[in-house]
Amino acid sequence: MSTEIQELKAETRERVGKGSSRELRRNGLIPAVIYGDKQEPLAIAVSTKDVTQRIRAGGFRTTILAIDVNGEKINVLPKDYQLDPVRDFTLHVDFLRVTGNTHVTVDVPVRFLNEDKAPGIKAGGVLNVVRHAVEMNALARNIPEALEVDLTGLKVGDSVHISHVKLPRGTTPVIADRDFTIATIAVPAAGVQEEAEDTAATEE
Template sequence: MVQTIRIEGEARELAGKGAARATRRTGRVPAVIYGAKQEATLLSLDPRDVMKELQKGGWQSHLYEVDVAGRTERCLMREVQFHPVKDNPMHVDFQRLAPGQMIRVKVPVVFLNEENAPGVKEGGVVNVVRRDLEVLSDPDQVPDQFEIDLSTSSIGDSLRWSDVMDQKGTKPVITGRDFVVATIAAPTVEEEVVIAAPVAPPPEAKGKGKGKK
């Protein structure tokens, strides 16, 4: 299930670059919550809270409950703008979730029984094309991972979206084709290259080119 994180925000009244600069001068990060056919909510955040989330990784797949003046907004963190030199957060965009709305997330793929795969036993290699699968999911039912069983996979086989053991009610963002997630590639054979030693030129005949005395 998707991780839900609570963040405390402070309301701000004015929009625009000047107002955002004024917010930064107070040591806070300007932010906005938009979407769900509602008016945008302007707020500011503690930069330490923002950096804490960014350092976790996978923040675009986390569900946030942002509290602004006692009102909680359920949303996703969609974009973070950084200072070009200092690399600290300058602005945060949140997308508000409407009731019943599916969210777009990336879910990691785990390959089971790799050591038992016939293709691997024959020397083949699992070539991972997509380590994460981007899907649409119910925000309360986001899977921690997808699993693909390799126990019957041979060299030359392709593992596709249809091979995911339990898709858990999600829909892939890639539509119209059963896309490849991984393949069992044949072992690489390296040809031995023999470099011949240079052949020394024959010794020059004694007295060659010289007149008889």
């Protein structure tokens, strides 16, 4: 992850509830809560524009933020957010307080590299992604931006398992009892159909 902690301005909320939340949204703010680290939850409001931009940029829930609450900076990790199902704007955000020793569980996206160096794909095979993200245990300060999977040399029928992925130091997959599959190089559907037709013709 990036060592530079991004900042986000916020203000405390004295009132909570649906009426207060609607008023905040009309004023371009999103109701949010900071919780964790054995402290009382803190109700805050953050800029709709700033939060929406960060969500759309990707990696929102794996990026530590320093929230400036009336001059006090609190390091947090976005844990969840709610979107309006119809109008697709952010309704609420939950932030988790983090320190240097905070362990978290996060979904880390998978990034595939060197597709052009995979003989199976060059021959017409299809990258079949089984997991677009992997649930990981990590120190909050060591959350990786992505798990990188190198496809170099993979042929049709080959699989990539979690054991093939170089994991950042201090991180472990939540699933620890099996070597689960990340992706495979599959035969394209057309190829399967042609093979079936060839088999049928041979049998006749």
